[in-house]
Amino acid sequence: MKWNERIRKARKDRKLRREDVVEAMRAYLPDGETVSTRTLASWELGDSEPKISHAIALAKSYRIENVTQLFFDDPAEAALTAEGRELLQKYRELLLESPRYTHQTAPMKPVRQLPLYDLPASAGTGNFLDSDRYELIDAPDDVPSIADFALTISGDSMMPTLKNGQLVWVCQQSTLQPGEIGIFYLNGNVFCKELVQDEKGVVLYSHNPDYRPIRVSEYDELHVFGKVVGW
Secondary structure, three states: OOHHHHHHHHHHHOOOOHHHHHHHHOOOOOOOOOOOHHHHHHHHHOOOOOOHHHHHHHHHHOOOOOOHHHHOOOHHHHOOOHHHHHHHHHHHHHHHHOOOOOOOOOOOOOOOEEEEEOOOEEOOOOEOOOOOOEEEEEOOOOOOOOOOEEEEEEOOOOOOOOOOOOEEEEEEOOOOOOOOEEEEEEOOEEEEEEEEEEOOEEEEEOOOOOOOOEEOOOOOOEEEEEEEEEO
16 A cells, blocks of 8 residues: 555544644645645645644544554565455554554544635726635634624725735625625625615725725625624
């Protein structure tokens, strides 16, 4: 069995998702280093090889003390015939399935991932939001459960509430109440503003007094992408 097949089998034997594995690896990786699910998939396919620190973290995540067991063939196993290796594999599977011979560990907490769109919602001049261009990111525990996606604020018109480059968490919905901060599509641009209504109609309001409110007329095309529920 090749090393990449071995690490893939180790994960499947433990009934773990790739997301579970990379989360467990964080406890064993050097500070500042991370591994993505895409990288783990590349290892399992044999398209790339982990460096030493990542190989050790992967083995520890599988509760394998000797990293060589995961990446190198056992000389004794190599001496067996094909039939012998097949029998050995069956015995190994039986042992791993038995609670009597395996360490019982608490189930890993699932990692919640949400899409982060790579075009920022402009809090200044407005940018078009391409809804097909995003990456999945891990959502911290304090992110509201109703959040559906994240955006990066660009500009300072929502200062001091929201800063340039700040990440906001958004609940996708098509309506807002006055006083709520939302993500708006207006005439081809995307804005992060507070919704205000007065006797003349709808206004997209900036918290920075240097920016004038944007009054929406009956001829404008306005849509609500969602409500900002966390930052």
